[in-house]
Amino acid sequence: MCLQKGRGIGLALCVALPVALSAQIVDQWRYTLEAPQGPWQTAAYDDASWKKGNGGFGTVGTPGARVGTVWRTKTIWLRKRVPLAAALKKPALLVHHDEDAEIYLNGQRVMALTGYRTDYGVFPLADEHRALVKQGENLLAVFCKQEVGGQFIDVHLIEADQVPVLPTPEREVFRSDLITPWGEKVTDQNAWQSYPRPQLQRKQWQNLNGLWEYAITPVAQREPPKQWQGRIRVPFCLESKLGGVQKALRKDQALWYRRTFTVAAAERTLLNFEAVDYRCQVMVNGKQAGGHRGGNTPFTLDITDRVRVGENEVVVRVEDEQEGFQLRGKQTLDPRGIWYTQVSGIWQTVWLEQVGASYIRNLLIRTDAATGAIKITAAVEGGAQALAVRVKDGDRQVANSVGRAGQEVLLTVANAKLWSPRSPHLYALELDLLDDGGRVVDSVASYAGIRTVGKAKDAQGHLRFTLNGETLFHWGPLDQGWWPDGLLTPPSEEAMVFEIDWLKRAGFNMIRKHIKVEPRLYYYHCDRLGIMVWQDHVSGGKGAKWTFLKPDPVDAEWPDEHHVQFMLELARMINTLESHPSIVCWVPFNEAWGQHRTLEVGKWVVQRDPTRLVNIASGGNFWPVGDVVDAHRYPHPGFPFDQGQGGRFDGFIKVVGEFGGHGYPVKGHLWDADRDNWGYGGLPKSEEEYKERVATSIRMLNELRTQGIAGGVYTQTTDVEGEINGLITYDRKKIKIPAEQLAELTRVLFGK
Template identity: 40%
Template sequence: MHLTRSFAFSCLVATGLALPGIGGTKLQENKARSPGYALKEPPLTTPWTDKVGTNPWPEYPRPLLQRPEWKNLNGVWKYQDAESLDAVQQPPFGQELAQDVLIPSCLESGLSGIQSDWALYSWFSTSFEVSPSWNGEQVLLNFGAVDYEATVFVNGQNAGFHRGGYFRFVVDVTKYLKFDQPNELLVFVHDPTDDGDYVIPIGKQTLRPSHIFYTPCSGIWQSVWLEAAPSNHITQLDLDANMDGQVSITVHSSANETAEAEVTVHKDGETVATHKGPTNEQFQFTVSSPMLWSPDSPNLYNVTVKLGDDQVESYTGFRTISRGKVDGIERPLLNGEFIFMFGTLDQGYWPDGLYTPPSKEAMVYDLQMLKKLGFNMVRKHIKIETDLFYQACDELGLLVIQDMPSLRPLQSRRDANGNSVTILPNEQQQVEFARQLDVMVNQFKSFPSIVTWVVYNEGWGQITAYHPEFALTDRVRQLDPTRLVDSTSGWIDHGAGDFSDNHHYANPQCGSPFYSTPSSPYDASRIGFQGEFGGIGTNVSIENLWNDQAAINTIDQTYEIDTTIEAWNYRSHRLLNELEDQVRLYACSGGVWTQTTDVEGEVNGLMTYDRRVERVDVKQWQADIKALYDAAAARSKGAESS
């Protein structure tokens, strides 16, 4: 269909949170931008688009391991595409690349200044200087995330390689540096997405966007920074603090030998505990009478860790995630009590930046809106965010159900005759998926807000000839025994994990004696959960739509289209009431509403894709969500751990 500004289903009235810069969608000239870099106007903007400038994401990117000596390398770099994977064998050392690009950004986004298609092979370059005061230290080059494979060159030398589009990595560049002149940094990126027979973790990305699959993100899409550290330095902190005050910590170091680390816990400027223990192995100590972390009271404690001359700052929250029987029904427990987890399916997409939000302010805005409505959880859907996202959830008090980015959907390609072709990982690709699942858990398991890991979504990339989810679930529990595991969110469920997870649109079927295939019947031995439902939408006028005709043509694939905002809120109210019934009558322990915002050809968000139109009747939604919690509280008579 062709939409115009006078489209009959136009929805132009927003309520609730005030948006910055809401006066129109046209980009304003930003005088701070360099002459060579120019933002390309995307199919849709946000209120933050023209505020990004040329120094994006100035915040320290790794809040759980912060160092005082660091240098942000974000800003305008140089870029040019490459023809093939073989290009990495002939790096363009000492050459100026063809175009300016904003880092961090997705090459396919307007914010990048490139807005390319099929960015399979790419070169990025910049130069940097190193403070003479860092001479004698280890200089560490950090990347928040590069999609998908990155080869890093410093001053003409191959310094490192990394595979995996969602994970941070560090390259020790000390031996390649010059302290008396600029240093050349060159990065080659290969991002196949779903090209050919590649089967890699991609989430919702596709080279052929259509409805629920979106424009891909290629390149350096999270922050890049340098930091100085002693030769024996802290590389990672595995930190957990439970409801009984027990702190469990592993201080990983760059040296093989064991040394002594000192851990100090602070609250409101006061030291509450200090303990010493060996590096590279877990040790415990206790904080007496801690203030517990929960969505209602997101209490956090600062943590300082010293190892020789190295000192880093971190934080933690005291809470325990478990499962147990409450009045004979399996329930998720937070700090020993049944918590009804209710949140949105959160895709983490932005029309101006795609995977990269235009700013931290913009990213947090989405979370604040959810919190305002009364949601206590967010399901981060087959995408992994910057560490600052999880810090915001920790601070706001939002539980996080974290998905592993999925492999390709089961039927994601058509042959010459137009028939669907099933593409599943081969043995090597499955091993790589498992490795990256390990990386996800290890990198993010210290954030207090994360309560559940999801291995597979709706069977996407899930091998059915055997049941790999059992071994993967065991592996996740081994790496992180402090959280629950939703092995198969929706569809192909063989009984693994902690959840009996139903997906159904639009009505819920949560822990109930009825279900629709391909979801499975409720399994009373596990937690009854509505992993997805809702998905209803209203169409909007073109100024709030992703202005791409192929995407517009798929709007009618939305699960339900309501013709007015009033009808949309009425239907939402009825669906939430239905879920409330299932909480009162059956074994429903939580749910995920689809979704936080519209995305490209989907118009079923609480907000439009540009965040300028808010569909929700705030008071109605607040009352309906509170009714869910009240119904769950009425079913709580005492928990028995299992």
């Protein structure tokens, strides 16, 4: 035990080894970030309009802090009521403050602390203040002011010689009032009822979205909980508004789900999860049915041996550490700046289907624009091997063929209608799996868009993107796919369609899907509406020193086990999405985030999918692999042509993979009006200045186009949490620049 003199009132006793909990710890506070009017320190004051939050309050990473509620502003006012069964013999305050704090007990100031601490200290009450402590309810009121660096405040009323061991706080997620028009319409009955797998469709299926029971337990618990804590609306995650819980999962906790479902017949039964973040185990009727590691792609469990005709129970256990080498994209435990609220648990559709003993498990669809070819390879489970395929254009059959499972089936469409943003034609596919007697044992529907992606030099010798042999400038937004009500989960299919359609009308022909894998229906609508996609891999892990496009880059060092998991999740993403004609480019790394073994990763992707282009590290460290050299520049676009000396960039398409980010706040449509809402280059003074900044960036991109730049990505589609640099507000209720006006501004990018 040590003594520490604080400036102001109080003497701190620093207890190195706290004793067991001797009094009730109250972590629930009322708080406000705006200066209250009236005697806010008194018990009679009405704090019903103040927000609720768990203590302590501050930023994750502040030394010694146990953050229950993130606080980032300069000032905060707090109140909580502490019940005592009896008056304390040696009353004291257990305090951690960063920085200055004033503390009131039952209406009177008892302590003023200046500066900051890096741990909790015990501050005995002065003799003249001990009488303020009473049996029954006591009011603690606190004001804290922050100037620089980390920040934190937490106060407890205790016995000075019985210092409690403070529990790990239940960390609150920020609860914004924002909700999208589609989120307002979500119910337990209509939550994501769309068929989730558009390129391998069966008529019979069962949707398991809706209300599930949930519980949060210590991570060491392996048996399902006996008591469930409430209900959660699947497929929305634990932290989201639409999920109905809005709690943050800690790495020392496990999240459990439970529901029942009915099976009518004893057939092969497949349980499909479109995405669960991050690691899960699944039990059916009390028996282990399988598990999965990786939070961004679909997986299927064959639960035939676990189900019975009639009612069945499914339980899902989830762990989500968020940090370290786990691939997580923009999720963080401490949302700020360009990092957003964590997402834990089920966050895409859960569904069931029953199939025969033999069934089509997966389809690989590739096409060739020059010959009108559609090439289909079917992966099949069971003994049936014959495959009959028909291609239709509307009601008219235009090609058919018979082949074998696991082998490429070639179908050629005469005078084929090619897929492009101008004409996104899709052909319907019908596939039958036949047994040795020619009987159909499985039937699925799919589709294909015939197109070929490539690159070619223009008359000036600059490499350009091509589609079906024609040069095409790639112009798209950075699209992060976050929502204020569903977080990573769009509130509905209609919400996704609105956004893709708006971008198309605004003049974009491409979307850079930024370190997120969307529901598979998203890519179907990109295919249908005609907008190309650059698909990022989800990032995580240790990053490299960021040297941009300069020579002699250095990769981050990754342990083999984490690199293997990175590659496994990359392969799963490609396996899931590679038949979509809209996807024209893979982006394994963003900037230098998690950038490691770059040449190895790039060569693997090039070999794995030779039908698309590879942008190895958008804005990251340049290594000579793949097809694209990509620079990021904010706020206005630029490209370091001088760093290509000695032919370093020869053979690579040059793009500006991020620029813009011009911010503009729309009152009433901010995620958190109290935080530091920001955009690149500072915020404009007016809407007119904002629009002129955007127009200037587009003019500068067009100038770069004449110098050899083949594509540009504007940041970004929508505001996201504290980033207010979207073309649309985070709640999708206000459009900052009309689509028609933006399309007119960008028309120059497609000129000669």
